[in-house]
Amino acid sequence: MDFVHLFQLTIAMILAMIVLHYLAHRAGLPPPVALIVGGATLAFAPGLSSFPINPELVLVLFLPPLLMDSAWVIALGQLKRHTIGIAALAVGAVLFTTLVVAVVAHLLVPSLPWAACAALGAVVAPPDAVSARAVLERVKLPRRLRILLEGESLLNDATGLVLFRFAITAGITGQFSAGAAIGQFVLLAVGGAVIGSIVGYTWVKLARRLDDEYLIIAATSLLSWIAYLLAERVHVSGVIATVTTGLIVSWHAHTVISASARMRGGSFWDTMIFLIEAGVFMLIGLSLRGVIERAGGLGPIIETMGVPSLAILAAITAARFAWMFASDAIILACRRIGLTRHAPIGPRASTVLSWAGVRGVVTLALALSVPDAFPGHDFILVAASVVILGTVLLQATTFNRVIAWARLSEAPSEKPPLTMHEAEAAMAQVQLAIVERNAYDADGKLVHPQLLDRYQRRASASINYAARPDHYSPMLHAHFDLVLAAVAIGRAELIRLHRAGEIDDDTLHELERDLDLEELGALSAKS
Template identity: 70%
Template sequence: MDPTHLFELVIGMFLAIIVLHYAAHRLGLPPSVALLAGGALLAFAPGLPTIEVDPELVLIIFLPPLLMDGAWFIALGRLRRHMIGIASLAVGAVVFTCVVVAVVTHLLFPSLPWAACAALGAIVSPPDAVSARAVLQQVKLPRRLQILLEGESLFNDASGLVLFRFTIAAAVTGAFSTVDAVGSFFVLAIGGALVGIAIGTVWVLLVRRLEDDYLIIAATALLSWTSYLLGEFFHVSGVIATVTTGLIAGWHQHTVFSAATRMRGTSFWTVLVFLMEAAVFILIGLSLRGVVERGGGIDVVVATMGLPILVILIALTLARFAWVFGSDYVIRLCNMLGIDRYTPLGARGSTVLGWAGVRGVVTLALALSVPEGFPGRDFILVTSFAVILGTVLIQGTTLGKVIAWAKLSEPASEKPRLTMSQTEAAMAQAQFVVVRSRAYDGDGNLVHPQLLERYQRRATSIVDYAERTEDYTPVLHAHFDLVLEAVATGRRELIRLHRAGEIDDETLHELERDLDLEELSAISAKA
């Protein structure tokens, strides 16, 4: 394809993202579903070329920043607290699902080698980080379920990639060693973690020495690809390296970033991640045409592969449910034996967790990277794509309804010890203490009376609000509504003065920034 046409296609894809996101919002659909369906329709549009996706390039471009984003903002305390449950899903559920899919595939196609069946299982077994994020952004879950799904999506790609590489090697060489596979997994994981720790430490030291906001944001934007590529360069897990780096950077960003850097960087990063997430689903949809053509056309695919694919999709879903419910039963059994460190999710919580296994870009990239001439390659490719479509279109659209049916509540053990109002009261009290200590000079004369009065009044009112939140909420909403109205009026007057030539551009931008900060502060306080 001509480079100019390729650039035009990319711009067209981003325009389609905006249109499809807007359509999803208007129709009440998850954006991932609209993007996937829109990309599939565009794939068959007259005049558009068949999109050939390079699997290695897709993984390198899209996976690192999306993994970094998940690790950066994840609740680290809850991640540590639920690490055993996350490991159970990220490793145990992936291996179990891989085995189930391999067995079912071999029963459907006895002539297909076991290694090829296992390769299909490895491809479709890990739920995808991108798809999980797209679904979780649209629903409200208890903190424990949220962290289990987020943590699983961060770490399970490493399990799937290791399984995939070993099954491909087994098909080519005819030999497979479970001991070697387990040993390789731990080497890759530990090595990836060490690379991530090194990159994260260097980033923290670097950011502390850089003084330019834009240099800091640029260095941070490149962090994910640096970690992933260095991990792969040293033949360890680039996924684990990226996640580890993201956890370190996310932990330290509160102390090494200035307020301006954090605001600018978060805005830039949010738009970047939005475009990359959306582009992933568009690319998956656009790849449909090539997959169908490879399978012999839509009629041939449905007639010859439809039923086996449906059976595998059902087996895949049931395998996840079996693992989740089995793990919950083990926790119940431990509780009966007096080991009560963990609390069972219960049937409703387990149902939600089992239904949340959406596949995406990793499955597509692994399927496309199956070597030419590999046994059953066309069936593996079509099945992988069908699994992505099925999980996104079915589970992605119905997860919200399943959560609403479950009526899950937050366990007392997962609730923070302090509410937001109590935390604000503690902050206000600490601020008042430091202002009071500096409000007098060495001779005991009050030199900052207005500051002292302001912070004392603020500390007193916030403590009072924390004790009677419901009484004050309507008054505060009205207060901040009026603040927002005043900001809007001030902005209109500022623009009028600029349009009339009464003030210059520098004054406009400076005062507009102050109004923006005041508006954001009022919106945050009202929320």
């Protein structure tokens, strides 16, 4: 495939992604489902040659920015609070699932060496960060469950990658040492955290010195790849390095980046992440053609690998359920003997967490990177594809229903954070305090009456609204509906003046920006 053809295919993919995402939104389906089906349809389109997918490129291109984005928005305080629970999922659950899948695969396909069974387990064990984001952004979960899933998706890829590399090495060399594997895992994790910290704090110092917001945006956009590639270059965990960098950048971004850079950079980053996420699921669909061709056609796959692959899908689902319910039972037993630091989440919440194990880009990339001569290569590739399709088509589409069935609520022991309206009231009061202190000159004469009046009214309105949001909400919406109407008529007049030649382009863009900011503020206040 030449470069022009590849570029044309890329443009076609982006157009397909936009159309499929729109159709999924209109049909009320999870976008990953539509994108995978669309990618598979595109892959088998007449006249289209097989689409080559480089697994190393897939990981390097897609995983770092998606991990960075997840780390950017995660609640760091909650992450620290639930470290043990997240580690149990990101490390314990992945190890347990790998073991279960290896045993099931060896029972179903006795000719498959244990190293190949372990490699298959490592491929399908870690739930995917991309898929987790796609699922979580469409649902509402209690904060504890959300942070557990978000934290798991940030860190479990590192566990899966390490297990996979050890399994492949054992399969090729015939040598494996559990002690060496554990030591290597710790070294990779610590080394990744060190590299991530260096990259993150270097960015903090650089951002404080850069005056050009476009340079800051460009530098920030490259951070995820810099951290990942640098860590992999020195043979430590690129996943841990990227997550560490993302957490550091997220913590300091509020103080070292200007408001304008945050707004411009946020819009650019959100668009890039949208395209990357959609591209991942399209690639999963596109890869199906290569999997089927490699295995000799759909018929032989169903005949020789269909039942074992479905059994692997059932095994990873059962393993996750077993781990969740066993972990909750252990916590409950600990509380009964007086160890009350952690509270169980209960069977309904355990069911929800168990059903959230959607697989995606990491499973795809690892399966594609299995060496051609490795034992069970074709079976690993087919089983991984079945697991991805099964979890996306089954779990992602029904996750809303499982949550609705569970009827979950916030744990009473957790202190709820301030609502947005309460936070607005708190900000309005401190803003009013500084205006009141500086509204008078040295002789006590009021020199900023309009400013003082505006902040007094804002503070009063914020306090009243926070106390009775249901009562004031209709009035607030009516107020900002009128603001939006005024913005719209103002924009129409601005365009008329420009079209009539009464103002130049500079005036148009300057006043249009003011109207855009006013409109965004009104829309934000209404939401």
